[in-house]
Amino acid sequence: MSDPDIVVVGAGIIGVACALQLARQGRQVLVVDQQEPGMGASYGNAGHLATEQVFPIADLSILKRLPGMLLDPMGPLRLDWKYLPRALPWFLRLLLNLRPASYQRTVAGIRTLNEGSxxxxxxxxxxxxxxxxxxxDGSLLVYEQAHSRPALEALQQRMQQQQVPVDYWSGEAIRQAAPQLSDNLQGGLFFPGTGHFLDPYQVVCELVQAAKASGVQFLKRRVLDGRVEGDGxxxxxxxxxxMASQVLIACGAHSAALTAALTGKQVPLDTERGYHLMLPHEQHRLPFAVTSLERKFIMTPMSDGLRLAGTVEFAGLKAPPNMARAWQLHRLSKGLFREDLSARDATTWMGFRPSLPDSLPIIDRVCEGKVLLAFGHQHLGLTQAAVTAEWVGELASTKPTQPLAPYRLDRF
Structure with missing residues (x-):
């Protein structure tokens, strides 16, 4: 193989989308990953095009929830106590980024990406x-308890302030649109500007085929180290x-070490471990993605079944998965439907969401343009992949014009 023009490290949805964009711009592209394309977080995400999610991954209430995070292994937000020493600096940075000015920068940054997604x-x-x-076809956030309505209305107001399209639906309106949902649902918020993917992994596979047709080559290798040299x-x-003229780091939760090797910058990248439970006999239960406000998980109809997802676990990249958390999603679904969901032939999965403490990705061009960066999209990797690819295509050019703030590497 001759030396490529640009090496993309990472064959997830963001890396593959970027590779296709770059190849269409006339670049000779090689994608390198230790796994087959799409087999990381891109394989098992919730499949929700979450353009409505413009707020950071946490707020100040996380301080009150910390004891529960440490003590409840099945809670929707869990911190493994053994991982606490490693996670503590990251959480301190997260809290600092909840100060008003930083928080508003984050919201503006997420909204900019989501509006183009x-x-x-x-x-x-x-x-x-x-x-x-x-x-x-939109998505729905439902609530069951009457005392939850003020929180829902407050969220609706905050969404409207950020120009997120949102409508309040009564319980009756919900049952008309999704008749298999329970009569116990009081109401909810419908987000018409969202949607869902019928099979996130198939999306990656289709983009891989298009990329190969455009000349992109794929190589299954593990990148161990790197350095910037005079000519590349x-x-x-x-x-x-x-060897390449440029490198794009887009390997999600595994991006920090290579970024440090090439740029000298230590990035505070951590991982939110997410679980899903796939129910193959329930693909017709819902017409669109539905999230529970109180139970804090999402259900997305797909071509191969109904996917339940949405838990967050901080335990690092090395701890073994706790698949009981995936099965917990089925227990959480009980009572949301007129008839309980079937878990027959269900399958479980766990993956790593790459998260930075300010909830924004790094999308940047550094080292005199020799190193491009596109990682840290937290829960929004699928949502923001296509718009990130367009931005990376601009950054890879000789005279990029795309404004980078607040996604720059040097913010850390």
Whole structure:
């Protein structure tokens, strides 16, 4: 293989989308990953195009929830006590970023990406002839307890202040749209500007095929180290060396070490471990994604079943998965439907969401343009992948014009 023009490290949804964008700009692109494309977090995400989620991953209430996070292994937000010493500096940074000015910068940054996400996805899927992989049919946040309504109304007001399209639905309106949901639901918020993917892994596979047709090559290797040199970037892999004019780091939760090697910058990247439970006999229960306000999880209809997802666990990259957390999602679903969901033939999964303490990704061009960065999208990697690819295409050019703030590496 001749030296590529640009090496993309990471074959998840963001890396593959970026590779396709770069190849269409005439670049000779090589994608390198230790796994097959799409087999990381991109395989098992909730499938929700979450353009409505413009707020950071946590707020000040996390201080009150910390004891429960440490003591309840099945809670929706869990911190493994053995991981606490490693996680504490990250959580302190998170709290500092909840100060008003920092918080507003984060909200503005997430909103900017999310506002461009739906259009970017529609352009991308149309360009590969697969627009039907995304359904733009909205999503619903429901509540069951009357005392939850003030919190729901406060959230609706905050959403409206951020220009997020949102409508209040009564319980009756919910049952008309989704008749299999329980009569106990009091109401909810409907977000018309959202949607869901019928199969997130298939989306990656379709983009891989389009990328290969555009000349992108894929290599299954583990990148161990790298350095910036005068005429480009050298990467050390478990099967030899690679050389390119540019490198794009897009390997999600595994991006910190290579970023440090190439740029000298220690990035405070941690991982939110997410679980899902796939119910293969329930694909027709819901017409769109539904989230429970009180139970804090999401249910997304897909071509192969109904996917329950949404828990967060801080335990690092090395601890084994606790699949009891995935099965807990089925218990959480009880009472939300007229008839309980079937867990027959259900499958479990756990993956790593790459998260930075200010809830914003790093999308940047550094080292005189030799190193590009696109990682740290937390829960919004699928949502923001297509718009990130368009931005990376701009950054990879010789004269980029895309404004980078507040996504720059040097903010840390």
């Amino acid at each position: 739906l259009g970017a996805w529609q352009r991308l899927l149309h360009s590969i002839g697969r627009p039907t992989l995304l359904r733009k 970037v050298s990467l050390t892999t478990d099967q030899g060396h690679l």
